[in-house]
Amino acid sequence: KNEVEQSPQNLTAQEGEFITINCSYSVGISALHWLQQHPGGGIVSLFMLSSGKKKHGRLIATINIQEKHSSLHITASHPRDSAVYICARSYNTDKLIFGTGTRLQVFP
Amino acid sequence: EPEVTQTPSHQVTQMGQEVILRCVPISNHLYFYWYRQILGQKVEFLVSFYNNEISEKSEIFDDQFSVERPDGSNFTLKIRSTKLEDSAMYFCASSAVVLGGYTFGSGTRLTVV
Numbered sequence: 395k396n397e398v399e400q401s402p403q404n405l406t407a408q409e410g411e412f413i414t415i416n417c418s419y420s421v422g423i424s425a426l427h428w429l430q431q432h433p434g435g436g437i438v439s440l441f442m443l444s445s446g447k448k449k450h451g452r453l454i455a456t457i458n459i460q461e462k463h464s465s466l467h468i469t470a471s472h473p474r475d476s477a478v479y480i481c482a483r484s485y486n487t488d489k490l491i492f493g494t495g496t497r498l499q500v501f502p
Numbered sequence: 503e504p505e506v507t508q509t510p511s512h513q514v515t516q517m518g519q520e521v522i523l524r525c526v527p528i529s530n531h532l533y534f535y536w537y538r539q540i541l542g543q544k545v546e547f548l549v550s551f552y553n554n555e556i557s558e559k560s561e562i563f564d565d566q567f568s569v570e571r572p573d574g575s576n577f578t579l580k581i582r583s584t585k586l587e588d589s590a591m592y593f594c595a596s597s598a599v600v601l602g603g604y605t606f607g608s609g610t611r612l613t614v615v
C-alpha cells in the first residue's frame with residue numbers, strides 16, 4: 395500500500411495552460427513536500443507545507459489537512475516546467491515517504 | 503545558493519565490489535540523509551544521520567550498507583559487496599533542522615554489472 399498517491403501519473407499541456415497535480419495521503423503528516431525532478435535526475439525542493447497555501451512565482455501549493463489532500467498548481471505553464479513533480483510526506487520523523495510522481499510535459 | 507555536492511555522478515562497478523558514494527552537505531546543516539531511486543520507481547529512504555550517528559534507517563539499509571561522516575564535511579555511503587539490485591540513483595540530502603526543508607544533491611547513478 396503506497397501511503398502517498400498522486401494523480402495524474404502523466405500530464406501533457408500546451409504552453410500557457412493552468413496545471414493541477416494532486417496528492418493524497420492516508421496517514422497523518424508533520425509536513426507535505428513538493429519536489430521537482432529534472433530529466434537528468436536531480437531533485438529540487440519546491441515547497442514544504444503543513445497547512446494553508448504557499449506561492450512561489452508561478453507555482454502554488456495548497457493543503458487540506460482534514461481531507462489529507464494537497465495540490466500543486468502551475469499558472470501560465472512553460473516548456474521549461476516539463477519535469478516529474480513528486481509529493482512526499484514526513485510524519486514524526488524527518489524521513490520522507492515519496493509518491494510515485496507526475497510526469498508533466500508542456501508543449502510550445 | 504548553497505549546494506549539496508555528490509561524487510561521482512556515475513559509477514559502474516562489478517558485482518561483489520565495494521563502493522563508496524560521497525556527498526558534501528551544506529556547511530551549516532546538521533541532518534543528513536541518503537535516498538535511492540531504482541530506475542522507473544519512486545524514491546526510497548535509506549538512512550538519516552545526526553550528531554555522528556544513525557537516527558533512523560529503512561529495511562533496505564541492511565548490514566551491507568554503512569554511512570560515515572569522516573571529517574566534518576563529507577558524508578559517505580558505503581556498500582560493502584554490491585549486488586545487481588543495488589543499481590539505482592543514490593541521492594544525498596541535508597537539512598538545517600529536523601522536519602525542515604531539504605536540499606538534495608544531483609545524485610550518483612550506480613550501475614552494478
